[in-house]
Amino acid sequence: MVINNYVIEINDFSGPANLLLELVRKRKIDIYNIRIAAIIQDFTDYISRNKNILLDTITSFIYIAAILLEIKSSSVIPSQRKDFAEDEELKPDNEALALRERNYRIFSKISNYINRLKSTEELYFIREAPVETQFLDAMPDFLKNLSIENLNYLASKLLGKSDFTIDLSTVYIEDASITILDAMEKIKKAVVDKKEVSFKEIADNYDLLVDKIVCFLSMLELYKNEVIDIIQFENFGDIIIKKMK
């Protein structure tokens, strides 16, 4: 962990906070001689002088200062630290602290490692944009061969119940009277004519639930294609459809 630019200067130590922690941990510096209050005062002065300080810098400092405090307090009043960690109750306090600190350092190292992976990965670019319209036809038809019967089969398989089947003879799914393409055209025309239109206004033109669903899907498709913008102020509230600027 690096504290950017911030250097601690006390008696016989001058360097970044994590180095101080390291030296204390290795007992090269006696924690007893470190006035943590002075370090914290110095840091608060530093942040009041530097308004553009990174949040990371502050959190790292707080973290290190907290560990220093913990080490110091445990060295002064060791018996206070019995309940340090549930699963480490039986270990001596210093050992538990060292274990936690060791764990943290391991994951800190791993975080540097994954940051390196991420940086390497940023040398590669991928297409983030959706498929251009001229290639839409090349997309495989994911709904090919889909029927109510095999949906029924898949649902029972998913639910893990071999005996789960819907009696299809009693199921009736009404046919939609409009297609998604038609509904998309209607929404597009509405936003051009009126600048803004609500989903309710569009859906109210249809009686069948399935037609309303088609309208909804068309709206999402237009939104995905960045033709329209949609705003909904509250959950389940009406949706305002506007032309994309």
Next chain:
Amino acid sequence: MEIKNDEWLKSCIESIIFIAESPVKTAGIASCLQIPEKKAAELIDALEKEYIDKNRGFMIRKTGGGYRFYSNPQFHEQLKEFVKSNISTYLSQAALETLAIMLYRQPVTRTQVAEIRGVRADSVFQTLIDKGLIRESGRLKEPGNPKIYKATERLYEILGINSTGDLPPLKDFEEESS
């Protein structure tokens, strides 16, 4: 009827990966072309090699459990000029540490991460969820039923790995640490 020779199949695979918006799994390609998965994997390997041999501007890579076209990193500087937009995801030290713990200890609760890091960071979790790098994966069966979190395929993708199995073992970092 097309002749299903290897060259024809390779072209098919090329076009499938070309139009895909997310990594394409071998199984998907195999079922689309009605060939065994092993065969599909072999053909993808062959394509990968072809692009590398010819030093093309693009390449096929396996990340996040599937195949995708990527630009050749050699041309990163030139592309950066072309793309301009800042596509890199900035991750704070706190976020990186949380991801590090997540990758090696998942599924984890917020408290488990806080115990290792020494600080609570609920906002870090929210940011990582918003970026699609981690996701909720259920609840722990213990008092309070805390939510547990897991890495997403998107995270594997931005790290260029397929699963946590591609990461070095934890002890590699332990040895360095001690």
